[in-house]
Amino acid sequence: MIYTNFHTHSKYCDGSGDPEEYVLRALELGFTALGFSSHAPLPFENDWTLEKRDLTGYLEDIDKLKNIYKDKIEIYKGLEIDYIRDLMSPADRKYSSLNLDFSIGSVHVQKDERTGEFPGIDYTEHDMDQLLENTFSNDITLLIKSYYKDMREMISQGGFTFLGHLDVVKKTNNGSKYFSENARWYREEVKNTLAAVKEKGVIMEVNTGNSRWENKTSIFPSPWILRQARQMDIPVILSSDAHRPDRIDAHFPEALQVLKDAGYRETVYLKGKKIISQKIS
Ligand SMILES: [Zn+2]
Ligand SMILES: [Zn+2]
Numbered sequence: 001m002i003y004t005n006f007h008t009h010s011k012y013c014d015g016s017g018d019p020e021e022y023v024l025r026a027l028e029l030g031f032t033a034l035g036f037s038s039h040a041p042l043p044f045e046n047d048w049t050l051e052k053r054d055l056t057g058y059l060e061d062i063d064k065l066k067n068i069y070k071d072k073i074e075i076y077k078g079l080e081i082d083y084i085r086d087l088m089s090p091a092d093r094k095y096s097s098l099n100l101d102f103s104i105g106s107v108h109v110q111k112d113e114r115t116g117e118f119p120g121i122d123y124t125e126h127d128m129d130q131l132l133e134n135t136f137s138n139d140i141t142l143l144i145k146s147y148y149k150d151m152r153e154m155i156s157q158g159g160f161t162f163l164g165h166l167d168v169v170k171k172t173n174n175g176s177k178y179f180s181e182n183a184r185w186y187r188e189e190v191k192n193t194l195a196a197v198k199e200k201g202v203i204m205e206v207n208t209g210n211s212r213w214e215n216k217t218s219i220f221p222s223p224w225i226l227r228q229a230r231q232m233d234i235p236v237i238l239s240s241d242a243h244r245p246d247r248i249d250a251h252f253p254e255a256l257q258v259l260k261d262a263g264y265r266e267t268v269y270l271k272g273k274k275i276i277s278q279k280i281s
Helices: 017-028 051-066 126-136 140-157 184-200 225-230 252-260
Strands: 033-039 072-080 102-108 202-208 238-239 266-271 275-280
Touching: 017 033, 017 051, 033 102, 033 266, 051 072, 102 238, 126 140, 140 184, 202 252, 225 252, 238 252
Parallel strands: 033 072, 072 102, 202 238, 238 266
Antiparallel strands: 266 275
């Protein structure tokens, strides 16, 4: 089967390495396509996205690579765009003028009502604890519900090609430290979100980029969610959310096995502007 990856970062945001190093690695691995998806700039200072002033340089750099390697591999120019309630959305007009090949819609932050800052929900336990205390009355159900509400708002607004890591809010939940994925309220949130995905005909990403990878349950979304998504016929694209050139195919074989176990027989990828299905083998 054809290997592609449409979710990669680089030195332009919170990854390391020049985009060209990712291309060379992709060629080594026999990829037919590689997409770059730096984090789109945010309207406030942070240390993990592109800076506004670097956006043009990033896009030009990818265009250059596209041209240099056009006979060897398809390069796709994209952004991973955050949805932040009342602040930004992949559906914002400005992104359509960037001439992107694709974009990923993701939710990474929640507002800290005490400090006015926007800490990541996929970063450290310390940040989660602060958020819980400052915004959510130490009630994890409120934080998670707010996260999935944002997801559903983003899905309903659209404006992106792939949905990024649907349940990345579980990232710090090692050993069910914060909640059980079996809890009825949690299953309900996921169910409602999958219903939104289905209704909008969204392509969902299967993301192997968990830096705290322990076993197959470290995949985003969790295997039980993929089983439900399969029953609903939701198409999936495999990606590794690489932040280093050597991670562009990280955990792909395990992820394909998880997909097969969930009943999936096909994944999709992007070719030009078209979505192509291929059999998992
Ligand atoms: Zn992300
Ligand atoms: Zn990412």
